[in-house]
Amino acid sequence: MDEAPRPKEIERFSARMEAHFRDIYRRVMADAPICNPALDVACVGFCAWGDQKLGVLVTPWFMNLVLAPVAFTGTQGVAFPCGVIAFRLSELPGFGPMAMCSLFSPMQDFVDQEVAVATAQAALHGILDPRLLEGAPAPEAYPAAPESRRETPVERAEKFRLAEAGQETPRQKLQFNRRAFLLRGRAEGGKASSP
Secondary structure (H helix, E strand, O other), X not given: OOOOOOHHHHXXXXXXXXXHHHHHHHHHHOOOOOOOOOOOOEEEXXXXXXXXXXXXXXXXXXXXXXXXXXOOOOEEEXXXXXXXXXXXXXEEOOOXXXXXXXXXXXXXXOOOHHHHHHHHHHHHHHHOOHHHHOOOOOHHHOOOOOOOOOOOHHXXXXXXXXXXXXXXXXXXXXXXXXXXXXXXXXXXXXXXXXX
């Protein structure tokens, strides 16, 4: 194992990453609807993890756990005190290979930067806290996540065309309406109608 990164090296890495993503935000993302204008770019809690740097990157459009540098390709599970976390390889110009794990995207639920940073700090603390595993079922006891189908570019374009025309998309028509479901069969006055 190589030498652990020094605090100044981690500081420089964080500052460069913040500058890189602020530039992306300014040039490309500022007007994107996925962005939360109440948020800014921040590297949160970056520290040495063995011979790597570990921390959370907060942007107006995502919050990712970052591990750098890495020597794997594709997706790989990395062991932490809380358990194994799946990371995906990411290559940024000037940074070399790093791995990222999405924590949140989009970021619309965060009311301000303070809440986003506090969430990032809590996530990092949780990842590094082995006590979170005490009493937890073994990983094989958790059901596998269902395979989700990604929207194609053609479907996405059709969705935006329909939205601009003020029409419902096929997906919106099929969405479950909890209120209608819970109130079905109810007559005027809030009493259930007889079948």
